[in-house]
Amino acid sequence: MxxxxxxxxxxxxxxxxxxxxAKWLYDERGSELFEAITRTEDYYLTRTEAAVMEEVYQELPEALGGRPAVAEFGSGAGIKSQRLIEALNPSAYVMIDVAEEFLRRSEDVLCERFPHVDVQGVVGDFSGSVELPASFQTAEHRMGFFPGSTIGNFESGGAQRFLERSRESFGPGSRFLIGADLVKDEAVxxxxxxxxxxxxxxxxxxxxxxxxxxxxxxxxxxxxxxxxxxxxxxxxxxxxxxxxxxxxxxxxxxxxxxxxxxxxxxxxxxKYTPSSFEKLAEKAGWKLDRLWTDEKDWFGVFLLRAG
Incomplete structure (x- = not known):
């Protein structure tokens, strides 16, 4: 039990x-159902974020200025992981997820597809402290990746504490690429x-x-x-x-x-406005480097730098 x-x-x-x-929603069955949600017609978040991310993938390598080690929080099926690895060719890629069986399958897929990248899966609840492997901690360039607007699921004060812990864990000069859903019409x-x-x-x-x-x-x-x-x-x-x-x-x-x-x-x-998310990040010790949005301003992808 x-x-x-x-x-x-x-x-x-x-x-x-x-x-x-909410973490208990994501057993193996829950994780499969969430992936199915992202493919429904009504769930705009995934397809809108995907469209924004295509621009991010093209511009991110130049914005980073180096080949980073990446730690992704809530990696799920690893679909976004694959696209980011293709764009950045990172030195290491750490996948963090609470659903172990789902994580291990995704880890196997990435290891087979990208044998030149040090891929590691870490079972952990990122709402608390997660110990990152040496392949990430010792890298010259480090970047966190938190897509899908999951940062919006934290309770009051939780998002700021998560960003503070991440800044301390990643170290000075590190980056954080975060997806955040933006305020929009209630019916949508x-x-x-x-x-x-x-x-x-x-x-x-x-x-x-x-x-x-x-x-x-x-x-x-x-x-x-x-x-x-x-x-x-x-x-x-x-x-x-x-x-x-x-x-x-x-x-x-x-x-x-x-x-x-x-x-x-x-x-x-x-849900955030660009200014409310920037203020949240600044309270946690991050500075906004770049913001990408779609034409409707429904979804934002924020690139932060540790202060």
Whole structure:
């Protein structure tokens, strides 16, 4: 049994506002479903970021001025990893992800495709400290890569702490290439996080399935549905599951009653303006070098330099 998962579920369900960390969404099945989300028509983020990144790939080598070692946070299937390796020919490439089986498959693919690059997979939760291998730490040029707007999923203050830890870990003069979703029309956001194909719903409810599989939780999936709301005051999407009727979740002998409409919060997805993201980076000790956006200003790719 996954004791850490069990401990965090018991703690999260005991809170007045029940909550579970988004990291638990990404078991092997969850990771596969998220990759499927990125291919849905409603989920604009991946295709918009991909279009912006094509320009980044062309201009980044000159902007960096050297062959770096790269550490990618949340590498997933490694699709973006391949394009970045092709563009930069890095001395080393470190893939960091919490889903080990998914990570190892991606690592094998990259090792086979790029035998001249020192590719290493590191299982870790980047919301905390992650020890980077010597191939990265000893490189003359170092760059972090955090695509997909995952930085928007950190809770209050978490994004700044992550950027601060990364600056300390990477060292002076290092760079950080980060994708961030930008503020846009509410209807576009709501469609993206509740796609018409229902894949996002499967992804969210898989967390409950995982609780049943891994820690023996007793619950009826039919009593819940996925939830997505736009919070304009805090410029974020709020995601989770909601009870459709009065129900009970039993975990390790403990019963947690939920009333109809009660929610279990799983994650926020903060949206930025270019100026709000630059201010966030500066608070964490980074300076903005370059910003690339699409023609609608829906998505930004920020190149930061450690101060």
């Amino acid at each position: 996954n004791q850490q998962f069990l401990s965090e579920v018991l703690e999260g369900l005991a809170k007045p506002q029940k909550s579970l960390s 956001l709501l469609d993206a996080y509740d796609d018409s194909e229902g894949v996002t719903r499967q992804f969210t409810l898989n967390l409950l399935e995982r609780m049943k599989r891994e820690i023996g939780a007793e619950l009826d999936i039919a009593d819940f549905d996925a939830l997505s709301l736009w919070n304009p005051q805090d410029a974020r999407m709020e995601l989770g599951v909601a009870a459709l009727r009065d129900t009970v979740i039993t975990v390790d002998g403990r019963r947690f009653a939920l009333e109809a409409g009660e929610t279990i919060h799983t994650e926020n997805s903060h």
